Amino acid sequence: MTGKVWIGCSGWIYSDWNGTFYPRGTRDYLEYYSSLFNTVEINSTFYAQIPRATILSWIRRTGSRDFKFSIKAPSALTHEKMLDSPDEAIEEFEDFLSLEIEPLKQAGKLAAVLLQFPPFFGEREFRSNLDTFAHIGGSKLPVFAELRDRNLLKERSEWLRSNGIGIVAVDSPDYPLSLFHEDSQYFRFHGRNSKDWNSRNGMEKYRYNYSNEELSHLFESVSRSLANHDQIFIYFNNHPGGNGPRNALAMSSFLAGSGSVQGRIY
Incomplete structure (x- = not known):
């Protein structure tokens, strides 16, 4: 079975990518990046709201390319409201949707929404947010949660999946x-x-550079998942020294050679 693979890095603006990934003198990093990858994961939204004008410029600069953005939810949601004020979390999520997700969705440029939780978000916090999780899952968006509490990962993954939220x-x-x-x-x-x-x-x-052997093992896991889905998302976050794009390009080559993917991956 073949499916669509979205593969790229967690961000594209790093000073140490100059000369290691970007050719010296590159003027538009996103234009160059999107010529080699079909997606990027935006992490800056975790720290601050991105102006709509900036998001619209991303849409314009990637143009008609088969390219999409995954967006990390703000820490105000996953590290503040859902921890200390669960009754305000749904409103925070809706603000995030209208201000940062909706422009990408309307332009056909949204890949997925990432919820990254802290290690101290455990069962007690989870139970306090059942309504919020149900609301987020009911948004019908491709939403995925990165859980950093092992017990929560073991005990609640199936509940999240059954309520419309995938597990990272x-x-x-x-x-x-x-x-x-x-x-x-x-x-x-x-x-x-x-x-x-x-x-x-x-x-x-x-700071880590995956070896070819390690990438081969990662590829095997990805391939098994691809057999069960019409699309998957892969992001390399080992960005220092240009290792992320280097490893992502190598993984793209593995995937392209497997004959198990549809459309452009790089």
């Missing part, structure tokens, strides 16, 4: 890909830098 499969030092259900549809590859994983330096923890 990650690969990282503390959450190897083998922990996740082979039916996952959204993949985030953070790297395996166990030495610096708990470092306060946010850049160093993601």
Whole structure:
């Protein structure tokens, strides 16, 4: 069975990609990036609201290309309202939809919505947000949750899936890909830098270059998932030093050579 693979990186603007991924003198990074990949995961929305004019410029610059954006929900939702004020979480989600998701959806440029929860979001917090999760799942958008509490991942994944929210499969030092259900549809590859994983330096923890052997194993997991879905999403978040796009291009080559994908992947 063949399906659509959306593959790219978590972001496209990193200074150390100059000369490692972007040719020196590249003027429009998004134009160059979108010539090689068909999707990007936007993480800046986690920290602050993106102006509509900026989102419209993304849409314009990717033009008629088969290219889409996955958007991470704001920390105000996953790290504030759903923790401290669950009764205000639905309103926060609706604001996020209208201000940042709707323009991409209307333009046919929305890939998925990512909910990334902190490790301290556990069962108690989950139970306080059942109505919010049901509301988010009922939005009929492709929404995926990255859970960082192992018990929650084990006990609540099926409930979320049955309520319209998929589970993000990650690969990282503390959450190897083998922990996740082979039916996952959204993949985030953070790297395996166990030495610096708990470092306060946010850049160093993601400094990792997957070997060809490791990429081959990741490809096997992705392929099993692809057999069960009409589309999957893959994002490399090991961005320091240009490792993310380097590994994403290698994975694209694996996928293109497998004959199991539809349409453009790079």
